[in-house]
Ligand code: HEM
């Protein structure tokens with residue numbers, strides 16, 4: 305593996321080693337939160353501690369930061385290393401302006417995530433959630449990011465962007481979930497994030513597929529020259545004639 309190949313697997317490694325274990329913990333606390341609330345209606349909370357809800361929210365926030373973070377790491381790799389290599393100097397000169405804008409947008413996205421959690425008023429939460437989501441969408445729309453739009457229903461990009469926005473939205477509606485006596489926000493959150501859970505599983509599947517499809521950097525020129533992706537065939541060089 306060349307350095308660029310190692311950089312390629314930073315995003316999958318972070319996802320597998322940090323995001324998915326964290327997701328498991330967040331979902332476990334979510335289940336406990338629900339069970340505890342339902343049991344309070346009759347039968348008492350049983351053995352479920354009162355900290356289940358707050359723990360779900362505390363780790364849920366880290367999950368949301370992590371998902372946006374690994375998405376930015378993927379974009380950073382694609383935009384600054386893979387497609388326009390910063391090390392080759394390709395990002396200076398003509399592309400200097402766009403490179404600076406993309407970096408600034410990453411900063412705006414990270415800053416919006418930090419401010420979103422600190423905002424109390426509904427307006428600011430909407431503003432920062434919108435800014436963070438826009439950052440994820442606009443950076444994803446940049447030249448070089450592969451969308452697989454012709455197969456959007458199994459696209460790692462569309463699933464990833466959707467799951468990131470759902471996590472951002474969950475932070476944004478946290479005060480509403482707590483304030484709402486009718487539980488409508490709570491139920492909407494549970495249903496929508498049950499879908500997010502499926503999308504997370506989809507990320508595991510589509511991400512693994514993408515890793516399999518992307519060749520090692522030193523193999524790419526040969527594969528591009530000799531393989532036909534539509535027909536799934538490669539021309540095999542003729543064997544040298546026997547002496
Ligand atoms: C895939 C991820 C997630 C799933 C499946 C999920 C699901 C749930 C479920 C089932 C509940 C219990 C609802 C009830 O009482 O019936 C809940 C509560 C809650 N969730 Fe999530 N959630 C996820 C991520 C998040 C994130 C990222 C946040 C944002 C910080 C969040 C914020 C909350 C809040 C504020 C509550 C109420 C907690 C309490 O009662 O103390 N959730 N969630």
Ligand code: HEM
Nearest residue numbers: 312315316319378381450460461464507508511512514515
């Ligand atoms: C929470 C989980 C994940 C999220 C939110 C996520 C999101 C994204 C996004 C938005 C992109 C850029 C668009 C694209 O090239 O498709 C991307 C790229 C990629 N992802 Fe993921 N992903 C996740 C997990 C994974 C996993 C588990 C793997 C592999 C095991 C993986 C492998 C890849 C690969 C190979 C790329 C292309 C280039 C790169 O490595 O940066 N992803 N991901």
